[in-house]
Amino acid sequence: MNPLIVPIVEQINKQLLGKEYQIKQALCCLLANGHLLIEDAPGVGKTTLSHALAISLGLSYNRIQFTSDMLPADLLGVSIFDNTSGQFVFHRGPIFSQLVLADEINRTSPKTQSALLEAMAERQISIDGETYKLSDPFFVIATQNPLDHSGTYELPDSQLDRFMMRVSLGFPSIDAEKRMLQGHSIGLDNLKQVINPEQLKELQLGASQVTASDPILNYLLALVQETRVNSKYPHPLSPRASQAILATAKAWAFIENRKYVLPEDIQAILSAVVEHRLRHTNQQGGQSLGEHLLHSVNPLG
Amino acid sequence: MTNSWLLGKPTIGLMTATYLVSLLALSHEVLWWVAMIGAIAIGWRWCYSVGKVMVFNRYLLSLICVAGLALLAISVTKSGLLITMINLLLLGYGLKFIELKQRRDVFFLVLVGILTVGVIIILYSDVLSAIKILPLIGLNIAILSVTCAPAMTTVQAIKQSAQLIAISVPLTVVLFLLMPKLPPLWDAAKSQQATTGLSDELSPGDIAELSRSDALAFSVTFDPGSQLPLRKQLYWRALVMDVFDGQRWRQSMDQKLWQQLGKQLTPMPPLPKTGGISYQVITQPTQQSWMVGLALPINDESEILRTPDQNIYATSAITATKMYRVTSYPSLMSEVVISDHVRQRNLTLVNGLNQQTKQWAIELRRSYPSDQAFISAVLSYFNQQQFYYTLSPPLLGENSVDDFMFGTRRGFCAHYASAFTVIMRAAGIPSRIVAGYQGGEWNSDVGYLNVYQYDAHAWSEVWLPAKGWVRQDPTASVSPLRIEQGLAQAMATENSFLSGSILSLAKHQNSPWLNNLRLSLANLNYFWDRWLLGYDKKLQYQLLNNMLGGVTTEKVISLTISCFVFIGLWLMWNAGFKIKRLSYNEKIDSLYLELCDELAKVGVRREKHVASQDYAQIIATRLPHAMSEVIELTEFYNNLNYASNLPATKSDYRQMKRLIKSLLNKI
Missing domain, CATH: 1.10.1220 (Arc Repressor Mutant)
Structure with a gap:
């Protein structure tokens, strides 16, 4: 593993026991400069992971708990009339920070979801004819409960596409859970900043400089093409999806301390990148569409 | 209708155009009601495409089909099998317009269209038909283009098909020049339709019928060494008729028997050393076997026979434009001897008919005992009495020669030849009628002679001791212009030349530019026949x-x-197939895949999706003793494939081979 990444992963791993793979995936997404969606049942550590990432990367962060009565203004900010100056003054909302933790994004109304997702895509917001640039780097780590829970608003396809990756944490192993109960995990207060935003920028640059050779691109295209020609996939992957696969595969290779991408790198992130784009979650036979895709394309030759 | 591509007006327009051009090209063959049914089908298709009518009733369609077949069956006897089959094809072609439901139907329509082109080629081999064929093929290809690429506009489709045809030209030339000319696998059915030309029998009206046609009969090129005969010597003999029943002249039974049974070679007369005229004849299809040649044609090709009556005869009917070489020896005519049997036949007249003429001949003969003097007297009689050369003579009665000689005195070559021959026979001189062509149009630019159907002619031959068969043309005495300048000049005053065909270019020989146009077309046709059809x-x-x-x-x-x-x-x-040499990267890939197959044999299978790195781990766990080799190999392979963007070299390939070998040795 890349020595620059090791301390980050180690620290988060101390708090979120036994989830190294997911931690690396999440980091990978941030290194590829993409937004992350964490989806799982309540209580498995979604919020913990996002907090830990924010603190470890030394980003200024705001946490927003999405509720059904939330309005876009609660997120973006609002203009208030200032009596002393006699003018409207814009009060910045929680979105103006380097990392936004959008908790339970599917609890709020589509209107508010849209406001957030627009900001994610454009990295700026427009209010009352004024355009405000969001901070740089700007990440959104959103969490959501599985959709079959009542009182939620499903994110539409186009907005899911804005998230580069969707990571599921899953239940911890018995060992890990036991250690957690034994009090081996460290608390949120004990987390330290490992790198600063400038270092993060360098890491991002390093990730983007990883090379992808022709056979790798061919493999990637074969994967994408498979979803387009096979009627098994109701939602074929878009070119934006193939860009996302390449960027995250490079970031993964960077985390693995390699200067080039291997087919294994693509395979490592494929499920996280494509699953929410292919949409179909519950497959017969227990194999998700992403896994099925991975198993149906030969990376060699 | 869900198949919106079929609704496209451009497609239907192209199809309609193709069908109409096909009909036009086959306009001589197509029966009027077949064209009508086609028009109804196309009309329905147009109305359907704009949504004016409902789907065609299936039963009605079947009814039309059955009715069409029945009508065709009736017409078989009248128009012959070939024409009926062509009409069957065209009927199906037209009705297919109703049945355009799927893309397959369009392909079928195009196929029928191409088949129609084939039919046109079988029937006609002249330049004009060839010119009609090109747009037909182009239109058919354009239909395919529009069907397979609906985004294409009609103009684009037509352009594309023109390009395709242009591309195929060199291929066509090579095939035409070099492919072995195979004999036809089957005979084209003989067309029963009357083609203009001479027939086995001759009645006075026949030649007049022929003189209405400006169709080309044959073209002649004289060999450079041969002396060009004078126009008045150009008597192209085709058929000899020596049996007269009072109305019609026909070939003798001997000749018919010779054609049907024997066809044994007529003995070759000893050829004189000089005086031969060599030439090449390109004849248009006549559907008959007789061939034309100047007096006493000699040909030594095996498929051309010499008949007992000094003509040449093809072993099979001339159904396509044919080129053959002939050498004629006019002097040989005098060496022909006739048997008593033949002599008798050439003196026979039907008893009781044309008594007045016979009497007149016998009386005249008394004053001219010499054969030559008698002939001259008869010819001058024709010349001096009030005989007229006309293409529209009055009808003659049972005693046709009597009526003509002493009644109407108006006729053309067949009348004069017939009367002259009867007079000769009555006077005891063996004589017969020869049908053929006289004259022709000499084209000095290119150097060939075109003989048209209106040059058809009939004359007499009399047999004189020591002189053999001597040609006598009474028409020359009546209308010297006909022989010396051709029918057009002879008929100039009567204005009856080609009176039936208004559009005929041959009619306007006095208009310089029309005449030039006609001659240019004739040249084109000549070259076409000479170099394309004559390429045998x-x-x-x-x-x-x-x-x-x-x-x-x-x-x-x-x-x-x-x-x-x-x-x-x-x-x-x-078609886009290019031989591609495998790059070393590809070779190394296949080496690796072979290795995977080898390892699968020892139980370490690579699942389809497993890439090299993961596979290396699987191998390492299953075959721990080969771990270092596997890691080395995989590293090398990954480096080559994924790390460097440089193409692999031969040494890399060798290295890979070596690594695989050492790994395989280990396990």
Whole structure:
């Protein structure tokens, strides 16, 4: 593993026991400069992971708990009339920070979801004819409960596409859970900043400089093409999806301390990148569409 | 209708145009009601495409089909099998417009269209038909383009098909020049339709009928060494008729029997050393076997026979434009001897008919005992009495010669020849009628003679002791212009030349530019016949001989095979097939995949999706003793494949081979 990444992963791993793979995936997404969606049942550590990432990367962060009565203004900010100056003054909302933790994004109304997702895509917001640039780097780590829970608003396809990756944490192993109960995990207060935003920028640059050779691109295209020609996939992957696969595969290779991408790198992130784009979650036979895709394309030759 | 591509007006427009051009090209063959049904089908298709009518009733369609077949069955007897089959094709072609439901139907329509083109080629081989064929093929290809690429506009589709045709031109030329000319696998059915031309029988009206046609009969090129005969010597003999029943002249039973049974070779007379006229004849299809030639034609080709009555005869009917060489020896005519039997036949007249003429001849003969003097007297009688040369003579009665000689005195060549021959026979001089062509139009620019149907002529031959068969043309006495300048000049005053055909260019020989146009077209036709249709086995043999320097079976076979190979490669190349040398990267990939197969044999299978790195781990766990080799190999492979963007080299390939070998040795 890349020595620059090791301390980050180690620290988060101390708090979120036994989830190294997911931690690396999440980091990978941030290194590829993409937004992350964490989806799982309540209580498995979604919020913990996002907090830990924010603190470890030394980003200024705001946490927003999405509720059904939330309005876009609660997120973006609002203009208030200032009596002393006699003018409207814009009060910045929680979105103006380097990392936004959008908790339970599917609890709020589509209107508010849209406001957030627009900001994610454009990295700026427009209010009352004024355009405000969001901070740089700007990440959104959103969490959501599985959709079959009542009182939620499903994110539409186009907005899911804005998230580069969707990571599921899953239940911890018995060992890990036991250690957690034994009090081996460290608390949120004990987390330290490992790198600063400038270092993060360098890491991002390093990730983007990883090379992808022709056979790798061919493999990637074969994967994408498979979803387009096979009627098994109701939602074929878009070119934006193939860009996302390449960027995250490079970031993964960077985390693995390699200067080039291997087919294994693509395979490592494929499920996280494509699953929410292919949409179909519950497959017969227990194999998700992403896994099925991975198993149906030969990376060699 | 869900198949919106079929609704496209441009497509239907193209199809309609194709059908109409096909009909036009076959306009002589197509029955009027077949064209009507086609028009109804197309009309329905147009109305349907704009949504004016409902789907065509299936039962009605079947009814039309059955009715059409019944009508065709009736017309078989009248128009012959070939024409009926062509009409069947056109009927199906027209009705297919109703049945355009799927893309397959369009393909079928195009196929029928191409078949129609084939029919046109079988029936006609002249330049004009060839010119009609090109747009037909182009239109058919354009239909395919529009159907398969609906985004294409009609203009684009037509352009594309023109390009395709242009591309195929060199291929066509090579195939035409070099492919062996195979004999036809089956005979084209003989068209029963009357083609204009001479027939086996001659009644006075026949030639007048022929003189209405400006169709080309044949073209002649004289060999450079031969002396060009004078126009008035150009008597192209085709048929000899020596049996007269009072109305019609026909060939003798001997000749018919010779044609049907024997066809044994007429003995070749000893050829004189000089005086031969050599020439090449390109004859248009006549559907008959007789061939034309100047007096006493000699030909030594096996498929051309010499008849007992000094003509030439093809072993099979001339159904396509044919080229043959002839040498004529006018002097040989005098050496022909006739048997008593033949002599008797050429003196026979029907008893009780034309008594007045017979009497007149016998009386005249008394004053001119010499044969030559008698002939001259008869000819001058024709010349001096009030005989008129006309193409529209009055009808004659049972005693046709009597009526003509002493009644109407108006007629054309057949009348005069018939009367003259009867007079000769009555006076005891053996004589017969020869049908053929006289004169022709000499084209000095290119150097060929075109003989048209309106040059058809009939004259007499009398047999004189020591002189043999001597040609006598009473028409020349009546209307010298006809012989010296042709029918057009002879009929100038009567204005009856080609009176039936208003559009005929031959009619306007006095208008300079129309005449030039006509002559240019004639030249074009001549070259077409001479070089395209005349390109036969013999010419091909000569060409091959020149190309290969001596024709042997091996050479021809290898040339043919190389032609095929060349064409095949060319087609493959055009279809986007290119031979690609494997790069070393690809070779290394296949080496790796072979290794995977080898390892699968020892139980370490690679699942389809497993890439090299993961596979290396699987191998390492299953075969721990080979771990270092596996890691080395995988690292090398990954480096080559994924790390560097440089193409692999030969040494990389060798290294890979070496690594695989050492790994395989280990396990």
